[in-house]
Amino acid sequence: MSQQREEYFGKELFQKLRTGFWPLGNRIRQLSLYVGLTLLIIAAAGPKIGTEVREVKRQGVDLLVALDLSASMNAEDVKPSRLEKAKYEIDRLIEKLEGDRVGLIVFTGEAYLQSPMTLDYSALRMFLNIAETNQMPSSSTDFSAAMETAAEAFSDGEESESENQASKVLLIISDGENHGDSYDASLQALREENVSIYTLGLGTEAGTNIPLYDESGSLIGYKRNSEGQVITTQLQTDVLQDIANEGNGEYYEIRSGSSGIDAFLGRLDELQQGEFASQEYADYKNQYQWLTGIGLAFLLLGMIFPYYKSS
Template identity: 25%
Template sequence: MTFANPAYLFLLLLLVPLIAAYVWKLRRSQASMEMSSSEAFDVKGITTAKVRLRHLPFVLRMVAIALVIVILARPQSTDSWQNSSTEGIDIMMAMDISGSMLARDLRPDRLTAAKNVAASFINGRPNDNIGLVVFSGESFTQCPLTTDHAVLLNLFKDIQSGMIEDGTAIGVGLANAVSRIKDSQAKSKVIILLTDGSNNRGEIAPVTAAEIARTFGIRVYTIGVGTQGEAPYPFRLPGGTIQMQMVPVDIDEPTLQQIASITGGQYFRATNNSSLKSIYAEIDKMEKTKISVREFSKKQEEYTRIALVVLGLLLIEWLLRITILKRIP
């Protein structure tokens, strides 16, 4: 048995002065006048039980107080193992953070919408190893594969357009994600690649990166973000004001479809916030792998039984005081 709040056990030291006070009170209550003989007052057989039990209420009260302190310390049992099945895979997210991701056909803009939906996706998969790669003209790893999703989500919040040289290096971003997940021992390895443009930078072609992913058994889901035709984009004027202008939406869908086809994944197009959420929800449903694990059971609170014992002790004390040990003023 362990205790969630073991510091409370030091309160047991309070029993020492309580016991000392009780003993001191008993000594003071002794008769100050002594008699040479008390045979005439011998009532043996009538008060023996009362004499023997006269300290029992105090003992019961001390035990009850001690058990209350133990309850405050929150006793817990952790002595059982259990076999269970859970769902867990390794997922690397490759996200485009180029300047075009600031277009506002998604609300409040493509990048923020993508971050918010991805965060919800991560929160819904607590058993997965998930990492994050970002790319524009270059690529770098924002977070390696981890089950510490709190750290991952904090790093997610930090990404913004302009962190690295602008452009759209889809092949480099995908290759970086592959390098981070290829040595995984998981049965299922997945990359979710999100972009709103066409590959125009980098030394690695997107299809070449897809071939490498297939070699390592990595499935790639590609997401093209952006409405059809044109999208509003914020341009900063010399005076610091923002002016919205319509710009063409240029997504290389054939290449994204080819990447998904080569790796056994699937291509999606997100034209608004709701469709982006639906895409992640669909990926979430498709990527479920059952794995058996043997894990230590959750800690169980054990104070309920002790509380019942405390109530029982207090009840016995009360019954003794109103029956056998009842005092007549």
């Protein structure tokens, strides 16, 4: 480089051109620019160092969803099937909830608490996705079993949230066919615990047959009674309306091409809210702000720092 410079400039001319040049100032200027750009690049990556304590409060209602998994829920008068439509609408319900504790009961002739009441909606979705009619030992429907399981779940929830004043809601999703004993005593027990019972009916009054599938998912026929006749399943609105009326709730209906879950959501917003979680948690604290500020300061220094001195 020095040889090429000497070919075009004499030593004296070069010294005249560099009159007042300050090498140290030039190095400080370049170093400031490099440091500033480096800090801005690091800041853009969003570094998080240390911890930041945050307080989270959640308010809502205690909601239990009881999903009918009897064989009749495989009927396809509501597309793609009553069960799949129910699971889709429950997923929509979960998506729109904010701060409500939700649990899932699955029932036929027996009932199980598939998911205890939780604020972890992703876990609830996981339990919902694996709910199928073939997981239950019985293919009939007994509403009293679902109500008894709900009463136990609400009781367990009260022990962990003794100061919680939230409304307690049971949403039963079914086609309304009841093959069990009378549910009056179970319903009365829920009413005494101030549980409001809402029902959501799936199906059509015209009804349809109940398909049977093998393990690969292929249709192998339709469900028959003991006399060999193909069974027709229909939406039993009277049963579901009676449960809702006696349970201080409301009855909604899902038919093909329509949804009743939105009306239920609107009703939830009107109920008394309770505080389920008031907790503090530690999180990594964002540190990009001060890196950005220092980086901009170095860039400004690099642009204005003098590298020539007045003679």
